[in-house]
Structures are given as structure tokens and as C-alpha cells.
Amino acid sequence: MATELSTRTREWLDEYRERRTVQDWLVDIGPFAMLILLVGLFSFTSDVFFTYGNFMGVLKNSTILLFVALAGTYPILQQSIDLSVAANVGLSGVVTAMLVGQFGLLALPLGAGVGLVLGMLNGVVFTKLKLPSFLVTLGTLSVAEGSALLLTGGSSVPFRNATVGWIATGELVPTIPNLVLWGALFYVVTTFVAWKTTFGRYCYALGESESVAELSGVDVDRYKIGVFVLSGLLCGVAGALLAARISSGAASMGDGLLLPSIAAIVMGGTALTGGVGGPHRTVLGVFVIAVLRNGLDLSGVHPFVQEIILGFVVIGAVWMSMDREKIDIVK
Incomplete structure (x- = not known):
């Protein structure tokens, strides 16, 4: 019996290897190889x-x-995209900074809640009005930026609260900033959601074939809205923690995050065509971007040149991860 199972396993592995293309291998080992090379x-x-x-x-x-x-990552998994993430960080950070004086630590979840509401707005408009996600989130990007500027008058909103600051800059574990611990915690949670929950499995199913998922009885709109709510919540948490870290809020605090985030997602192995990858892969792309920028800074490369390099990295990552058979469904 053991010999029979071993034979079947080898046959399955041989068949699996035969089905895989060079592009598949590039997506799998590319981020690891690039990270090792950069280090x-x-x-x-x-x-x-x-x-x-x-x-x-x-x-x-x-x-x-x-x-x-x-x-x-989650919107891209289901063949959508959220372009409002950076603006969401800015608005959430501004609201957090404005509320610290009155609410103290409670300002952090309240600021994160702003991100959740914006994400819900994205999901509802996207599903109920049947508009492309990139157009909807492009619009809410402008809404979020304008709202943050209106609240602040274009200025930063500083605050002083040692307890709030410690949430991001303190060290619950010696030598490890709390901000890093928050990142590790949410990485584990989002990976668990993707792998071990019905919500996560349906995200992949929608990315593979939305029509098949719908015929199988999946409430497609419900899970699409849920994905954008999760996306908004994560951006809200990021904005609140960033405000806590710098003891200030500004409409521009999320600037420069959109392009690197997309680069990290696709470089990690989540295809823009959906259904492939996930948060467990995204962290690899984030490390590659972070190491690349840090190394270029230490090497004295001009920041403008770094942006040019990052742009080419994005193009290369999309080329590696794109499923050509599904390219017509990217929206």
C-alpha cells in the first residue's frame, strides 16, 4: 500500500511539473531569488x-x-483593484490626529474606522452600480484626498500624546519596534483569512471564474463588498499607526504608497488577472521593495533615479505574473 501511494505521488508530481511553465517557476522563485541577490x-x-x-x-x-x-492584495485576488489605498491612509491618519486630543487612544480605532467606511463605499458603489473597480476607486481617491485637505486646510495636524506614540514607536519586545509587531500580527491574520476561511476561499474562486462562483451559489456582491471593506480597514489601521508614529496627520502622509504597493503585490506573485497569489506572497514583494530602496539609499542613488528603477521593476513584475489567457478580464 505504501509503495502504491508513493508511486501515485511521484506520478502526480511529474504531471504537475510538466504542466508548469517557465513563467510559473519565475513567479514562484523570482521574489526569493531577487531578495537574495539584492541582499x-x-x-x-x-x-x-x-x-x-x-x-x-x-x-x-x-x-x-x-x-x-x-x-x-485582496481586491486584486478577485480581479479588481483598489487605487484609493494611499489616499485612505492619508484621510485615516488626519482623522486620527484630529481626535487624539479629545479621545486619546480611542482615536486609533476611530481613525481606522474611517478607512473601513471608505472601503465599504468602494465596495457598494462597485457592486451596485456595476462600475469598473479602477474607476470607482479612482473617484474615491479624489474624495479622500479632498476630504483630508478640507479637514486640515492643507496643513499638518500635530499632537502630543506619549501613550499614542508608544503604540507605534515603543518596544513591547526589546529591540523590536511595536510597529513591526503590528505588521507581523496583521500579516498572520490576513494570511489565515486567505487560507483557512470561507471568505478567503471565495476570494480565490472569484478570481478564477466569477461566473462559475455565481452559478455555484456564491453571493458574489457580498464577497466583493467584503474585500473592499477589508482593504479599507487595513488602510485605516495603517493611517492610524502612521499618525501615531510621527505624532501628526497630513493629507499627504499616504503619498508615494500606491505604486510601491502594487509593485509589491505583483512582485510577490499575486497576478493582476486574479485567483493566484495572496497575502503570504505579498510580504516577499514588500521585502524586495524595502531592501531595494534601503540599499539604493545607502549607495547614494538619487531619489528620482530610484523612482525610475521602481517603475521598471513594476513592469517586470507584471510581465512575470500576468496570465496571458485571462488578460482580457483585467478591470
Whole structure:
């Protein structure tokens, strides 16, 4: 019996390997290979790079990007996209900063709740009005940015509250910033949701074939709205933690997060055509982006040149992860 099972396993593995293309292997091992390559390269170009202090700095500086990338992963899994993530971070951060003086620690969940509401707005408009997700979220991007500017008058909103600041900058575990612990916690939670819950399985099902999922009795609109609510909540948490970290809120605090988050998602192995990848892969893309930026900074590369490099990285990542058979359904 054991021999028979072993034979069947080998046959299945052989068949699986035959079905896989070069592109499949690139998506699987590409992020790992690129991360190892970057670490090796920058270790030689900078004496500071391969140190514990710099490593923790990379983790801390990439945590907000991790939240935003995790937020964007779920819509992409179901063949949609959320372009409002960065603006959501800004609005949530502004509301958090404005409420700290009156509510203290309670301002953090209240600010995160703003992100959740914006995400719900995205999902409802997307599903009920039958509009493309990129157009809906492009519109709410403008709504969120305008609302943040209106609330602040275009200025930053500083505050002083040591307890709120400690939530992001303190060290519950010695030498590890709390911000890093928050990132690790939400990474584990979102990965669990994707792998072990009905909600997560239906996200993948919608990405594979929305029509088949609907014929199987899945309440498609419900799960689409749920995905955008989750995305908005994660952005709201990111905005609240960012405000706590810098003790201030500003409409522009989410600027520069949208493109790197999309780069991290597709570089990690979540295809824009949906149904492939997930949050467990997104973290790899975040690490690649974070290490790349940190290494380029230490190497003295001009920030404008870094943006050019990042743009080419995005193009390459999309090329590797795109399923050509489903390219006509990207929306």
C-alpha cells in the first residue's frame, strides 16, 4: 500500500511539473531569488547594510507599505483593484490626529474606522452600480484626498500624546519596534483569512471564474463588498499607526504608497488577472521593495533615479505574473 501511494505521488508530481511553465517557476522563485541577490549585492556595496540596526530599520520603514500592500492584495485576488489605498491612509491618519486630543487612544480605532467606511463605499458603489473597480476607486481617491485637505486646510495636524506614540514607536519586545509587531500580527491574520476561511476561499474562486462562483451559489456582491471593506480597514489601521508614529496627520502622509504597493503585490506573485497569489506572497514583494530602496539609499542613488528603477521593476513584475489567457478580464 505504501509503495502504491508513493508511486501515485511521484506520478502526480511529474504531471504537475510538466504542466508548469517557465513563467510559473519565475513567479514562484523570482521574489526569493531577487531578495537574495539584492541582499548579497548591497552587503558588498555598503558596510552598514548587513547589520541588525539596519535590518530593523528596513522592517520598521516597510511596515506601513506592508499594510497597504496587504490591503490591495485582496481586491486584486478577485480581479479588481483598489487605487484609493494611499489616499485612505492619508484621510485615516488626519482623522486620527484630529481626535487624539479629545479621545486619546480611542482615536486609533476611530481613525481606522474611517478607512473601513471608505472601503465599504468602494465596495457598494462597485457592486451596485456595476462600475469598473479602477474607476470607482479612482473617484474615491479624489474624495479622500479632498476630504483630508478640507479637514486640515492643507496643513499638518500635530499632537502630543506619549501613550499614542508608544503604540507605534515603543518596544513591547526589546529591540523590536511595536510597529513591526503590528505588521507581523496583521500579516498572520490576513494570511489565515486567505487560507483557512470561507471568505478567503471565495476570494480565490472569484478570481478564477466569477461566473462559475455565481452559478455555484456564491453571493458574489457580498464577497466583493467584503474585500473592499477589508482593504479599507487595513488602510485605516495603517493611517492610524502612521499618525501615531510621527505624532501628526497630513493629507499627504499616504503619498508615494500606491505604486510601491502594487509593485509589491505583483512582485510577490499575486497576478493582476486574479485567483493566484495572496497575502503570504505579498510580504516577499514588500521585502524586495524595502531592501531595494534601503540599499539604493545607502549607495547614494538619487531619489528620482530610484523612482525610475521602481517603475521598471513594476513592469517586470507584471510581465512575470500576468496570465496571458485571462488578460482580457483585467478591470
